[in-house]
Amino acid sequence: MSTLLEVSGVSVSFDGFRAINNLSFKIGPAEMRAIIGPNGAGKTTFMDIVTGKTRPDEGRVIWGDKSVNLLKMSEAKIAQAGVGRKFQRPTVFEDQSVFDNLMMAIKNDRTPWGVLFFKPKSSDNARAEELASEIGLADQLHRKSGELSHGQKQWLEIGMLLAQDPQLLLVDEPAAGMTLEEREHTTALLAEAAKTRAVVVVEHDMEFVRRLECKVTVLHEGSVLAEGSLDHVTQNQDVIDVYLGR
Amino acid sequence: MSRSFFLKNPSVLVFIACLALFTLGATILSDGFGVGLISTSFIKTLGKTLCLCLVAIAMDLVWGYAGILSLGHMAFFGLGGYMIGMWLMYERTRLIITESMSNAAIPPTDQEVVDAIGTQIFGVVGSSDFPTIWLFSASLPMQLALVVLVPGLLALIFGWLAFRSRVTGVYLSILTQAMTLALALYLFQNDSGLRGNNGLSGLQNLPGLDAVPQSTLSVWFLWASALALGLGYVLIAWVVSGKFGSVIRGIRDDEARVRFLGYSVEGYKLFVFVLTAIIAGIAGALYYPQAGIINPAEMAPIASIYLAVWVAIGGRGRIYGAVIGAALVSLVSTWFTSGQVPSINLGVYTVNWVDWWQVVLGLSFVLVTLYAPKGIGGLFDLISGRTPPNRHGKDLGPDAGSLQEQEAEQ
Numbered sequence: 001m002s003t004l005l006e007v008s009g010v011s012v013s014f015d016g017f018r019a020i021n022n023l024s025f026k027i028g029p030a031e032m033r034a035i036i037g038p039n040g041a042g043k044t045t046f047m048d049i050v051t052g053k054t055r056p057d058e059g060r061v062i063w064g065d066k067s068v069n070l071l072k073m074s075e076a077k078i079a080q081a082g083v084g085r086k087f088q089r090p091t092v093f094e095d096q097s098v099f100d101n102l103m104m105a106i107k108n109d110r111t112p113w114g115v116l117f118f119k120p121k122s123s124d125n126a127r128a129e130e131l132a133s134e135i136g137l138a139d140q141l142h143r144k145s146g147e148l149s150h151g152q153k154q155w156l157e158i159g160m161l162l163a164q165d166p167q168l169l170l171v172d173e174p175a176a177g178m179t180l181e182e183r184e185h186t187t188a189l190l191a192e193a194a195k196t197r198a199v200v201v202v203e204h205d206m207e208f209v210r211r212l213e214c215k216v217t218v219l220h221e222g223s224v225l226a227e228g229s230l231d232h233v234t235q236n237q238d239v240i241d242v243y244l245g246r
Numbered sequence: 247m248s249r250s251f252f253l254k255n256p257s258v259l260v261f262i263a264c265l266a267l268f269t270l271g272a273t274i275l276s277d278g279f280g281v282g283l284i285s286t287s288f289i290k291t292l293g294k295t296l297c298l299c300l301v302a303i304a305m306d307l308v309w310g311y312a313g314i315l316s317l318g319h320m321a322f323f324g325l326g327g328y329m330i331g332m333w334l335m336y337e338r339t340r341l342i343i344t345e346s347m348s349n350a351a352i353p354p355t356d357q358e359v360v361d362a363i364g365t366q367i368f369g370v371v372g373s374s375d376f377p378t379i380w381l382f383s384a385s386l387p388m389q390l391a392l393v394v395l396v397p398g399l400l401a402l403i404f405g406w407l408a409f410r411s412r413v414t415g416v417y418l419s420i421l422t423q424a425m426t427l428a429l430a431l432y433l434f435q436n437d438s439g440l441r442g443n444n445g446l447s448g449l450q451n452l453p454g455l456d457a458v459p460q461s462t463l464s465v466w467f468l469w470a471s472a473l474a475l476g477l478g479y480v481l482i483a484w485v486v487s488g489k490f491g492s493v494i495r496g497i498r499d500d501e502a503r504v505r506f507l508g509y510s511v512e513g514y515k516l517f518v519f520v521l522t523a524i525i526a527g528i529a530g531a532l533y534y535p536q537a538g539i540i541n542p543a544e545m546a547p548i549a550s551i552y553l554a555v556w557v558a559i560g561g562r563g564r565i566y567g568a569v570i571g572a573a574l575v576s577l578v579s580t581w582f583t584s585g586q587v588p589s590i591n592l593g594v595y596t597v598n599w600v601d602w603w604q605v606v607l608g609l610s611f612v613l614v615t616l617y618a619p620k621g622i623g624g625l626f627d628l629i630s631g632r633t634p635p636n637r638h639g640k641d642l643g644p645d646a647g648s649l650q651e652q653e654a655e656q
Contacts, residue, residue, distance in 0.1 A: 051506060079508035091503045093496045100492045110508050112517040118489045164507065 010059030037219035084166030094146030302572035313498025318422030326527030327534030377439030401523030445541025567623025
């Protein structure tokens with residue numbers, strides 16, 4: 001199987017604290033993966049490294065068919081290369097309409113000049129509407145996103161993530177604060193996305209992870225503790241000791 | 247810029263109409279073209295106010311929309327003034343010198359004329375040689391180009407260094423303030439080449455137009471300032487109306503999020519910073535011929551702080567708000583500091599408004615910030631009913647932005 005993202009031997013420390021310790025991780029082009037681990041296991045730092053927010057002290061992050069080194073690129077360049085990220089807290093632009101939020105995310109020229117003279121084509125408008133109906137916000141397109149409920153904001157952010165058309169989606173706790181029904185919808189959206197691209201979900205909620213039905217990576221103290229199906233890792237003695245047993 | 251742009255932004259048309267009416271009214275009432283109800287000096291005040299409005303809308307773009315609180319934009323304004331002032335001073339001095347020398351028995355050589363101009367301009371700082379920065383001062387087109395290029399280049403270099411290092415928030419404000427202070431201190435030196443603290447003077451006299459009275463010139467400048475303000479307004483309204491406006495407002499609200507959407511935040515900030523510096527430079531180039539004199543004190547940090555106060559009082563994030571704030575505050579300020587406001591005698595103490603105006607201004611800034619963060623421009627929301635839902639109460643959910651207490655009760 002070909003590899004989309006390969007993280008190898010990455011370490012990073014903050015003021016002497018090793019947040020990530022010799023971490024290695026691989027994911028293919030159309031794969032769903034869940035990352036679980038106790039607080040402080042390095043899940044968010046891992047995402048920060050892949051998206052360029054944090055520079056590791058050592059190690060390599062290799063991306064795509066052409067094996068590009070992501071560590072030499074800025075956050076914006078990495079995002080343009082096809083890494084999309086959803087934050088734990090829903091961060092949409094509350095002052096702007098749902099439509100404007102989506103339009104900003106839809107894949108198009110990102111340079112200041114290109115954006116200044118940008119005129120939405122009919123295909124862009126259609127894409128925004130299609131995404132809006134996919135995330136259940138079709139009739140809210142012209143509302144300010146700050147007026148949406150928590151769950152709707154989460155979806156809007158997932159919609160913006162899909163609008164970027166990334167090859168890799170990094171999703172941090174997508175189901176936090178959602179009702180059961182909303183969770184099912186989210187699971188369906190992610191599963192659909194994983195058919196054509198790589199999806200990495202960081203999640204605390206075991207029930208949600210079970211529903212994703214995918215390979216699970218358990219992080220602990222900045223490195224991989226176990227990897228495999230959920231049933232496999234939950235039977236692993238180390239995992240039980242550090243995470244599930246408590 | 248199509249018809250749909252004006253349809254989507256009716257406030258632009260309303261503003262242009264108001265500006266045109268104002269200019270027409272001022273012209274009719276002026277000394278030079280109309281019935282003479284408004285004195286020439288007040289026409290100049292109005293023209294200068296329009297220039298201040300222009301730099302204020304630039305400030306609104308950089309602060310109200312892109313969230314960069316620059317406390318140095320008056321440096322660009324002053325630089326624009328210096329650039330046009332160099333030509334005005336050189337050319338006028340040249341005309342006077344050639345006229346006085348034409349009576350001499352032997353016609354002067356070109357070098358003699360240039361030397362005489364140098365002595366005339368730089369005698370006040372004990373020099374007679376033209377510094378290198380006056381290289382193009384004989385050419386109006388070159389100095390007009392410099393009005394745009396010098397502020398633009400300074401903003402480009404400064405912005406590139408600052409934004410690339412991801413300096414944001416209050417640190418950036420301090421840096422911009424340091425920039426304008428450093429520039430002012432440098433220009434205060436006699437050997438900086440721009441006549442030290444004397445500055446450039448006599449700018450109200452346009453070379454070759456001695457026959458035109460100031461009453462007429464002042465109206466010409468009023469028209470030019472109004473035109474520049476109108477064009478600047480349409481340009482900025484257009485810039486913020488589309489996706490570019492979306493992106494820079496996104497940068498204001500959550501810079502990191504915009505970065506992860508794939509936009510190079512630094513590039514956008516730099517673009518906005520340079521564009522607004524250029525607009526400020528043009529505004530300055532129109533302002534100082536009306537003021538007549540420019541000196542480095544105009545670039546003191548306090549000038550840029552005033553600019554921020556105008557925009558805050560008028561209302562950030564809406565362009566007409568900046569115009570209202572700049573016009574209102576600077577006109578009221580002129581009125582208070584001109585000594586026309588009667589002092590209030592409290593028996594033990596006499597409130598002299600020339601001194602106390604600063605206190606009033608400071609207080610109103612604090613009050614607006616605390617109780618009317620949208621400024622005067624926010625009043626228009628009451629008319630158009632665009633007020634957002636009132637979301638008082640505590641967050642109920644795990645994160646900010648969830649249902650609020652009172653909404654859930656309903």
